[in-house]
Structure formats: C-alpha cells, structure tokens
Amino acid sequence: MVPSVFTRYRSVINQALKQILESESSDIYKLLRYSMGWEDVDGCLTDSSSEGKAIRPTLCLMVSDGLSGTIDRALPAAVSIELIHNFSLIHDDIQDRDVTRRHRPTVWALWGIPKAIIAGNMMRSVSDFSLWSMIANGVACDVAVNVSSSLTDAYLEMINGQYLDIAYEGRLDVSIDEYLNMISKKTGALMSCSVGLGAILGSPELDDRNSFIECGRALGMVFQIRDDMLGIWGDEGTTGKSVGMDIKRKKNTLPIVFSLSNSSVDDRDVLREIYSDTKCGDKEVSVVLEIMERAKAKEFTWDLANKYGSMAIDALNKVDVSQSVLDDVEEVVNFLLVREH
Amino acid sequence: MVPSVFTRYRSVINQALKQILESESSDIYKLLRYSMGWEDVDGCLTDSSSEGKAIRPTLCLMVSDGLSGTIDRALPAAVSIELIHNFSLIHDDIQDRDVTRRHRPTVWALWGIPKAIIAGNMMRSVSDFSLWSMIANGVACDVAVNVSSSLTDAYLEMINGQYLDIAYEGRLDVSIDEYLNMISKKTGALMSCSVGLGAILGSPELDDRNSFIECGRALGMVFQIRDDMLGIWGDEGTTGKSVGMDIKRKKNTLPIVFSLSNSSVDDRDVLREIYSDTKCGDKEVSVVLEIMERAKAKEFTWDLANKYGSMAIDALNKVDVSQSVLDDVEEVVNFLLVREH
Numbered sequence: 001m002v003p004s005v006f007t008r009y010r011s012v013i014n015q016a017l018k019q020i021l022e023s024e025s026s027d028i029y030k031l032l033r034y035s036m037g038w039e040d041v042d043g044c045l046t047d048s049s050s051e052g053k054a055i056r057p058t059l060c061l062m063v064s065d066g067l068s069g070t071i072d073r074a075l076p077a078a079v080s081i082e083l084i085h086n087f088s089l090i091h092d093d094i095q096d097r098d099v100t101r102r103h104r105p106t107v108w109a110l111w112g113i114p115k116a117i118i119a120g121n122m123m124r125s126v127s128d129f130s131l132w133s134m135i136a137n138g139v140a141c142d143v144a145v146n147v148s149s150s151l152t153d154a155y156l157e158m159i160n161g162q163y164l165d166i167a168y169e170g171r172l173d174v175s176i177d178e179y180l181n182m183i184s185k186k187t188g189a190l191m192s193c194s195v196g197l198g199a200i201l202g203s204p205e206l207d208d209r210n211s212f213i214e215c216g217r218a219l220g221m222v223f224q225i226r227d228d229m230l231g232i233w234g235d236e237g238t239t240g241k242s243v244g245m246d247i248k249r250k251k252n253t254l255p256i257v258f259s260l261s262n263s264s265v266d267d268r269d270v271l272r273e274i275y276s277d278t279k280c281g282d283k284e285v286s287v288v289l290e291i292m293e294r295a296k297a298k299e300f301t302w303d304l305a306n307k308y309g310s311m312a313i314d315a316l317n318k319v320d321v322s323q324s325v326l327d328d329v330e331e332v333v334n335f336l337l338v339r340e341h
Numbered sequence: 342m343v344p345s346v347f348t349r350y351r352s353v354i355n356q357a358l359k360q361i362l363e364s365e366s367s368d369i370y371k372l373l374r375y376s377m378g379w380e381d382v383d384g385c386l387t388d389s390s391s392e393g394k395a396i397r398p399t400l401c402l403m404v405s406d407g408l409s410g411t412i413d414r415a416l417p418a419a420v421s422i423e424l425i426h427n428f429s430l431i432h433d434d435i436q437d438r439d440v441t442r443r444h445r446p447t448v449w450a451l452w453g454i455p456k457a458i459i460a461g462n463m464m465r466s467v468s469d470f471s472l473w474s475m476i477a478n479g480v481a482c483d484v485a486v487n488v489s490s491s492l493t494d495a496y497l498e499m500i501n502g503q504y505l506d507i508a509y510e511g512r513l514d515v516s517i518d519e520y521l522n523m524i525s526k527k528t529g530a531l532m533s534c535s536v537g538l539g540a541i542l543g544s545p546e547l548d549d550r551n552s553f554i555e556c557g558r559a560l561g562m563v564f565q566i567r568d569d570m571l572g573i574w575g576d577e578g579t580t581g582k583s584v585g586m587d588i589k590r591k592k593n594t595l596p597i598v599f600s601l602s603n604s605s606v607d608d609r610d611v612l613r614e615i616y617s618d619t620k621c622g623d624k625e626v627s628v629v630l631e632i633m634e635r636a637k638a639k640e641f642t643w644d645l646a647n648k649y650g651s652m653a654i655d656a657l658n659k660v661d662v663s664q665s666v667l668d669d670v671e672e673v674v675n676f677l678l679v680r681e682h
Contacts, residue, residue: 028504091462095455114436114507117458121432122500124465128493132486141482145473148489152469159463163369166455 003331006053009061012071013054016079020130031119032126035090035107050102056194057082059219059332063198063212066325074201076134077147081194083127084155088162088190090120095166096249134201143204147197154193161185168252172260172272179257183224184217191220211319215329218312222336225305228253230341232289233298238340244285250275254304255297256288262300267291309333344672347394350402353412354395357420361471372460373467376431376448391443397535398423400560400673404539404553407666415542417475418488422535424468425496429503429531431461436507437590475542484545488538495534502526509593513601513613520598524565525558532561552660556670559653563677566646569594571682573630574639579681585626591616595645596638597629603641608632650674 021032033039037050057078064074071078092098093106094116100106108116131151135144164182168174195216199209231246232255246253260271271291274284292298312333316326362373374380378391398419405415412419433439434447435457441447449457472492476485505523509515536557540550572587573596587594601612612632615625633639653674657667 026501026504027508028501091458095458113454115504117432117436118500118504118507121465122497122504124462125493125497125500128469129490129497132490132493135486141486145476145482145485149470149473152466152473156463156466156470159459159466160367160369163367163456163459163463166459167368 001335002053003328003335005062005328005331006055006058006335009058009065009071010054012075013057013061013078013082014051016075017082020079020083020126028115028119028122031107031111031115032086032123034110035086035119035123037102037104041105041110050104052082052086052102054082055223055332055336056085056190059191059216060194060198060201062328062332063195063325064202066322066328067199067202067206070202072137073134073139074198076131076137076139077151077197077201078194080127080131080151081190081197083123083130084151085190087120087123087127088158090116090123092162094120095162139201140204143200147201150193150197150200154189157185157189158187161187161189165252169250171252172275174252174257174260176254176257176261179252179254180221183254184221187224187227188217188220191223192216195219208319211315215312215315218308218315219329219332219336221308222305222312222333225254225301225308226336226339228255229298229301229305230339232256232292235340244282247285247288248280250280254301255292258300259288259292259295259297262297263291263295267294305337309337342676343394344669344676346403346669346672347396347399347676350399350406350412351395353416354398354402354419354423355392357416358423361420361424361467369456369460369463372448372452372456373427373464375451376427376460376464378443378445382446382451391445393423393427393443395423396564396673396677397426397531400532400557401535401539401542403669403673404536404666405543407663407669408540408543408547411543413478414475414480415539417472417478417480418492418538418542419535421468421472421492422531422538424464424471425492426531428461428464428468429499431457431464433503435461436503480542481545484541488542491534491538491541495530498526498530499528502528502530506593510591512593513616515593515598515601517595517598517602520593520595521562524595525562528565528568529558529561532564533557536560549660552656556653556656559649559656560670560673560677562649563646563653563674566595566642566649567677567680569596570639570642570646571680573597573633576681585623588626588629589621591621595642596633599641600629600633600636600638603638604632604636608635646678650678 017036018038021029021036030039030043034041037052038046040046060074060078060081061071065071089101090107093101094108094113098106099109107119131148134147135141139147161182161184165186168182192213193216196209196213199206199212231251231253247256260268263271270287274280274288313326313330316329358377359379362370362377371380371384375382378393379387381387401415401419401422402412406412430442431448434442435449435454439447440450448460472489475488476482480488502523506527509523533554534557537550537554540547540553572592572594588597601609604612611628615621615629654667654671657670
C-alpha cells in the first residue's frame, strides 16, 4: 500500500513535469514522455501504471512542506531531481542492457543506443533548464546557486557510484563495506540531495541541514537494499523486472556480496565457480538461491535495511521538526522496506 | 598554421583543465584524462599531439580579453564549455561507432560502452561543477545564473541538433536548409555560447550581446562545413579520421546533401542507389566522389563556408570592439576555413 504522502504531492509533481515535457514538439521529446510512462511508443497516452513512484520529488516537497507549510520554492528542484533520476534510468538501461522496465521495453530497446543516449542527455538538460524557475518562485539568487551546486555534487557522486557498480562487475571479492559505499553514492546521493534541498528550500535559515541530508542518505540505502532483495526474491509480475536476472547477470548486489563472504567453504567454492563461469541458467540460479538460504542472506539483508530505516528516522528526531514530518518519514521508511516493486 | 590567438590562451586553459581533472584519484578520471589526450590507456603522460584545439574556450577568452583586458571572470565558463564539448565527443563516438579519434582508439573502443557513457556523464558533471568557481572569480550572482542558463540552453540546442543528425540518417531527401538548421544546433550552439559568454563575462554591461552570439554561430557553421569537407576530401594521416568514412557510413554531410539535390538525373539515381544499399565499399566511394565532382559539390561547400566566415566578421564590425578583436576573429575564420584536421 503506497503511503498517503505519495498521493499528497503526486498531482502537483505530475503537472509540473508534464508542463515541461509536453510543451515541446521536437521528436526527441516523444522518447522522454515514453520513458516517463505517459505515452506508448506511438505517442498515444497511456494509463498511469507505467509511471514511476516519484519518491525523490515527494521527499523534497514533503520536507519543505513540513518545515514551512509551502512547496512553491522547492517544486522546481523537486522536478529537476525527478528528471535527473529518469535521465539516469535511461542510461542505466543501456549500460545494463536491460530490455524491460516497469513492464515495458526500455528506450534503447525500442529506439536503439544512439537515440537513447541522446534522450538521456536531453532529459538531463531539461532538468537543468527547469531548475532555474526556482528564482521566479522566490528563491534568492545565492540560495539558487547553492541548490544548483548541491545538485551537481549529488550527480557527480551518483555517477561515481555507477562507475564503481560497473567496475565491481566480475569481481568476487567485493566487501560489504565496498558495496555499501557504492550504493551510498549510486542511490544515496540523489535521495540525500532531495531531502537536503527540501530542507534548505523550505527553510533557508535552517541550522541543521546535515540531519536532513543524513536522513535522505539512509532512505536511499533502504531503497537500494530493498531493490537488491526484489532482484533476487521479488515477483516478476509485480516488479516488472526479470527476477533471477541479478543472479543470471552476476550483479554484485548485497545478498551475493554477503553470501560470497559468509557461506561455508564448500558453498563459497560453488558460488565462486558459478560467478566465474560465463554460463548461468535456471539450474545455477536455483543453486545460488539455496546457498543464499543456508547463509541466511535474506535475513542479513532485511536486518540491514531495517537498520538504515531506523537511522533515517533517528536523524530527524535530533532536529526541531513537527510530528507530522516525523510521521511522514516513518511512513516512507515502512513503505520502502516492504515495497514489492 | 595555427593562429597566434590559439597559443595565447593555451597554457592558461590547459592549466585550469588539468587542475580540475588531475586532482581526482577515482579510476573514472583516468578515462577523462585519456579522452583529453593527456594520458595513454595506462595512465602514463603523453605528448600534446592528441589534444584538441580548444577552439571554444579560446573564443570565449579572446572576446573577454578584447573587451575588458581580463580573462579571470571568463575562465571558469571557458573551461566548462571545453569540458562539455569533450563530454559530447565521448558520447558522439559511441553513437557513431567511431573507433578512432585524433589517431587514438576512442574511449568506448577501449573501455566499452557502459563505462564510456558514464565517463561522458562524469565529464559533463565536472563541467557543471567547475562553472561555479566563476563566483569566486568575481562574477555577480545574477550574472552567474544567467551564464549557467545560457550554457544549459546551448546544450539543449546541441542535443537537439545531435538528435536531428541521427534522425536524418538513412534519409535521401534532407534539404540544404534542414541540414544547415541541424548543424547550426549541433555545432553552432556551443560555439555561439562561447563567444556570447566571453562577451557578457568580459563586459557585463554590454548592450549588444547578440552580435557576439551571431558571430559565434557563424564560426560554428564554418567549423562544421570544413569538418564535412575533411570527412570527404581530407587526408586520413592528418585528420586522424578514416577518410571516405562519411561516404561509407552514408552520413548526411553537406557535400552529399548538395549532390543529392543538384546532380543530373542519372547521377542522382546512382547516388540514391548507393545510399539506399547497405553495402558501400571503396568502389562505391569512388563513384560518389566522381558524382560530387560533376556536381561541383566541393566548390559549393567551400563558397558556403566562406560566406559564413564573412558573416562572422561582419557581425562584430557592427559593434564597438577594438581592432585587435576584429583581427583575432579574422585570423580564426581564416584558420577554420583551411584547417587540415
């Protein structure tokens, strides 16, 4: 069940996004609208089932709203972050050779790699472009520059994380710390930025921005660790991703990183063999799943996600925010922990 | 012969670029330094023969210098533009499947598409990041925001042009106007932005910024049309690109766009057949070259490049700039018209 905080800002986020991406007649915007889940491959409108959850802009608006009772100043940044996130999905799908996302063919699978690279780059430029409307919405120039640099820092960190993710491919000795550092960059940076910008835009005079940044980072960890769980134990019909794929593609996600260093000697040898071999079919997937069960990888992963969930809540308990913000964050944590897609 | 204006700012541009890209130990920066032509694939220093010409930052600094006698305020934008240009080269090479640039393997050819996409994205983020140092260099906050949005507008236009370029592939009926509109976006936008930002950063009170923007746009046209000439009639040893490739890959560059609409009926039929067929070897290249000769495609292309060169000079003749700026621009035009690589 999606928490109420997501429905609260959904229409204002969608309206702002659509205003930006529907105003352009250029052909390439068709690819952008498709990737947002609004249109099909022919440009016809679709229902909302292919849209993302808009977690990042929701967090940004939720915090701004909770601190100041307004979302106007934060809206351009929230929208910009969602566009950046979608830019990264378009490029990620090329990098990972994923042909399906949210039950539909990916952009590159439909239009080819060259156009998909350009579509991603365009999405990112649109994100930059839309950010500056914050000045018209009353954000002071120096705050606006600060917001823009924070976003740039977050992208830089995100890209560093994506690079590490790819660089870890094929390695059998990634430590849990290395893995956590990687996802903290890859997924945590932008989520952290969302919450941090919600705080600074809601309340520019705010003293303790760091607690918000910390909260967002922890939420990002919960999100990614849950994603890793779904990549192994999720239900394909619900996730819209091919389950078992993370094993078949030998992705270094938390359950396997943990199992590689916490299984019996025999199991570890089998795992290493499977993860070294190029072939990994349904039979190998079953073997890996059994080893993960013996290593209690699911329990470990679940516990760690919960630990980060508590950290997210604790971070905001330290600062002067209303009970409603704390309730919202708790609702978000509880949703991220158990979401099925 | 490279004009003196390029050597005048070369060391200050290089120093600033290196300060940014050499300070990071992260592995991915190796790919960025490689793509700048400073290091080989193993990270060892190389001579300067693989470096680009840094045309865009040079134009930016030249104009700032000519208007105000200083380059400090313009330097961060100049560097940012050069990084953006290099970001686009990394992604372009993936899109075009080019395996060689400046006599060396391209980034994707060495490290694969996923890492090359990330390296390009990283280069772009570094560009955004480095831009903000203009505030420390004395640029007022509102001017800085203006500069940042101008750059964003220029990227958006550039990406639109890249998309058109790809969308035109395979079409045999691209008109000369469509082609000129495409290169004006793909190549003209960033060059125009370089000159325009040089003007606004050199002299924030400047009335007639548009003439500078116009000058830069025309320089971009000269640059791209010359590039098209080199892609057909250049010398592989000098250009570092496989010559004939533009014909073999059936790229819609100006000489072919012109020949397709200005040859005899018979020649046009042959051209259409070659450009429709998937196979295009050395024999077909020779046939295409002969048809281009009969159509006087080289003369047409050369005349058009010259026309844009005059437009670039005329644009600045209208405004109040010193003779030295006019001389510099003329020197740049004369170089762009005859450059061999």
